[in-house]
Amino acid sequence: MASFQWPDGYHSAALLTFDIDGVVGFEGSAVGSLANRPSVRSLAEYEPAIAIPRILRWLEEEQLPATFFVPGRMAELYPETIRAIAEQGYEIGHHGHFHVKPDRVSDDEERAEIELALPVLERVSGQKMIGSRVPGWAPSAKTLSLLAEHGILYDSSLMGDDGPYRTPEGLLEIPCTWWMDDWEQWGYLPFAGWEYPMNDPRQVMSLWTAHFEGSHDVGGAFVLTLHPWISGRPGFLRVIAETVKAWRRLYPDVWWASCRDVYNHAVSTKQ
């Protein structure tokens, strides 16, 4: 069993997390400049224009909590979008600044990814940043120390347990995995190394249901990582919404929470 204790009445937890990568993510760590690639650029721009508003409507209809991890540069480019997410009551977390992967850059660049992003994210969202998800789940050996030094209290980039745990740096880790991420299932981009599959969404729901049920068996945290440019497409969101509805009906003792909710619970129960 996972050692983390959930609030009374709940046996496990489920968290919907959205990584807002957009054009910044594509350029920062995927395919490079989009200046001469209008088709791929439009795919990235679909995210703030179409996908995020659709996802917000779904979350509101279903009264589901969620955390949105945002690169600082995305908040500079699309402040209205990020403000709208925050104003609807959803948590904003740090997701780098230019969405570069810390394990591939110098110490100075890594520090800049935190120091450039935190002020703009806090200004645009009106929220104090307490959580971070490292772009590409690719922290360097120093990343968690640097995040802690800058006041970040939890991270969601490691994969070392079924439920939340404390890292040696003192952060609460809310672990994720590539199995519960939409990019691996549907994130096709027409570039070498980025030709992810175009899987049948209903088969993916079968995969995710197995992990949801397994997580519940052990009292874990089921952390689903979604990218709105992918999961905000109507066909994908339709099956995700159906599946989440079924999970909630069948497992009423799963706590649906934001990452901030989990962090606050951990602190109030000294975990």
Ligand SMILES: [Zn+2]
């Ligand atoms: Zn990302």
